Amino acid sequence: MTSANGTITPPHVPFGHAEPVWVHFDDLDMMGIVHNAKYAVLLERGLTPYWAERGFSFENGRLTAPDVFHAVRELSISFRTPIRGTGPVLAHFWFESFGTTSAEYGFRLLSADGATVHAEGRRAIVRLDPATLRPTPWTDGAKAVGQALLRPESATL
Template identity: 40%
Template sequence: MSSTTQTADAPGTDVGVLMPVVVHFDDLDPMGLLHNGHYQVLVERAWGWFWRDRGVGGKSDLEGDGFNVAKALDTTYHLPVSGIGEYAVHLWMKRLGNSSATAGYRMCSADGKTTYAHGSRTVVRLDRTTLTPTPWSERVLEIARTIGLPQTNDKA
């Protein structure tokens, strides 16, 4: 896949939202490239800010729908991020179940035109007391639809 190709795994910016992120000097490996593990950190931060900006998670970011855990995270790398500066994480919803969600993402240039990596992230919302899966709120369902969620809702 070239750095600008759009596929089902990495759609254009007409789907989802671009969240700005900053790569700092300490994110780089000894070769001056973004360390492979820092891609996921930037994705997690982008998702956190996306939901925080919409009032999900409360003051602690762990209230209600904010209390969720990662189930799976995968990344395919295309081009190295070769320096500090402003970039973006392109986020979109792929699937939203009753208590789980799978989202797609791209680590990309600030304008969304160059893709450095792409992948998906699945989380499960948990009941804070029992630590068992619990349904998403209607608010999360509404927000998820704004970033590319198909109109169908899975049962998982």
């Protein structure tokens, strides 16, 4: 829900995290709906502040934690209902798995009230060693955040 000052209070999600993000004019195609390539950007706009608030970011040209150096291995998005126009939406994300060197997000892009699923998908990442570009284990700090995002086995959407 959007308050009088324009901030979004995300609805409760049963697991993971829902981060408010904004659709900007340049995210739209010529029909006034979000261009398909921008859905990944909207997810990134949700992930970035979530991790930054927990000490994992890229600031002033430097990583605040080594776990920030990771690459997307796979991204899959299924589109459900177009996002029309600019304004707030929610990026709801969680971990389906969190391994030694990789992790797999599940995610949904929702209307600001959480009632409409615009898209859903998965995003697999691998933590890399900056010198070798080979997979390397997550730090204990990333593991702690990752555990908090894990979807419980019994949880359903």
